[in-house]
Amino acid sequence: MKIGILGAGQLGRMLALAGYPLAMRFVFVDPAEDACAASLGETLQAPYLDETALQAFCERCDVATFEFENVPAHTAEFVAARRPLHPPPQALATAQDRLNEKKLFDDLGIPVPxxxxxxxxxxxxxxxxxxxxxxxxxxxxxxxxxxxxxxxxxxxxxxxxxxxxxxxxxxxxxFVPFEREISCLAVRGRGGELAFYPVVENRHRDGILRLSTPQLADPLQAQAEDYARRVIEKLDYVGVLAFEFFVAEGQLFANEIAPRVHNSGHWSIEGAVCSQFENHLRAVAGLPLGSTAARGHSAMVNFIGSAPDTAALAAIEGVHVHLYDKAAKPKRKVGHATVTAESGEALAERVARLSALADAAEI
The missing domain is CATH 3.30.1490.20 (ATP-grasp fold, A domain)
Structure with missing residues (x-):
């Protein structure tokens, strides 16, 4: 199957890497000259509103998706009129405008600030x-x-x-005086089947995600799943959706949704039975969903600006390095590492070492 992806950044790159073992092939549209997924499929370098390029894109794929939510709504509608597009344009239009997003949460009875x-x-x-x-x-x-x-x-x-x-x-x-920030990643197939990954606790600095750790028995798992289900069903959604929440006084407050695979789900590449990337592709291609169960203890650390030395990373037991082939630049996500461990204590020690390397390399 030929999958079309609007956008050829790191999420498109990781989608393609997950799809190749399933005999999927990829075509991308991206305006950037140095799009980091370009080496993993046919890439049409063109503005997202270039209808000639979009027509060629549609002719080259069987089904389409997008890797980030700032693809213009007109682009999504153009593609959806010619090829199956998942998630639907309605989800994109909702997530692109924070006011629309908050109104949706209100309509669905989901608490918001x-x-x-x-x-x-x-x-x-x-x-x-x-x-x-x-x-x-x-x-x-x-x-x-x-x-x-x-x-x-x-x-x-x-x-x-x-x-x-x-x-x-x-x-x-x-402002919500939150105790934690968590995200819930859900995936819905074409037939309406739903699966949820363990909720993830996220730590940010300077507004950028630094660390994500799946919580294997979080007391708010069921509530997060309920809220994500309401959004997914309302939007007739297909694919992976990330729902970010603030936790204050033991209650969830909706922050935002991302209608795509998400940074806080990168741990799933090695930490879950079926990664968010493979499950997104399974969903949009009409295949059965894979298990979202965690394999054990795991976490994800982002590399911001510049990546640490690969040899130093590889020296930490349980670390899996994912570099995006992107030039170093302040505040740019250039890669991440997942880390797995047999116990919570071992994970904490490895995350501390990994985070120290990431912080020292940041520019």
Missing amino acids: RYLPVATRQALDMAVRITGLPAVLKTRRMGYDGKGQAVLRKPDDLDAAWAALGAQPLILEA
Whole structure:
């Protein structure tokens, strides 16, 4: 089967690596000259709105998907009119706009922090009076890895935040004094079958994910699955969906969804019976889903800016290195490593060594 992927970044790369053992082949569309998945399939270098390239893309694939949520909605609709596209364009359009996302959560009875759309400087003042401080001002579109947002802790912060972000539609969210950040990865097949990975506890620094650790018996697993199921069924979703939550006073508050394979699921490559990447491909291709069970204790550490020495990484027992063939650049995800262990204690020791190498290599 020939799978078309809109986007040829590291997620597209890892999808292709998971699909080759299943005799799948790949075609990508990506505007970048140095797209890191390009070596793993036919790549059409073109803007996402180039309909000539999109037509050629459709002619070269049997089914299509996308690797990130900033693919233009028109692109998804163009492809969906010509080839099966999973997840559906509706999921993309919802996840691309934080206001649409929050409204969906409200409609489905999923708890969210108090939020208000903000279109003017005066509206920001009014919104702050309602949400109180601290609060987080975010762009409704395109923000990721800490970009496109500002934390407002005192009234004096409003002018600087507006100067930085106010040229585009915004949303103000009440700050959640969370104890943990977790994500729930779910996968749904074409026939409606559902499977869930263990919820993952995530640690960020500077808005960028650094460490993800699956929780093998988290008390909030069932609640996270219920909320993810509501979203997936409402959107008639096919493929992997990641749902990120804040945990405060033992309760879940929805943060955002990602309609794709997700950084917090990279542990599953070696840590689960069937990885998120293989399961996404199984879903979009109409194959039976694989087991989402964890193989044991595992974690994932991101490499930001620059990767540590490969020999030093390989010297740590249980470490599996995944480099993305991307040039070093500050705040860029250039790779990750998964680490597995026979016990929680051994995992913690290996994660500490791995994280120290990652921190020392960061630029």
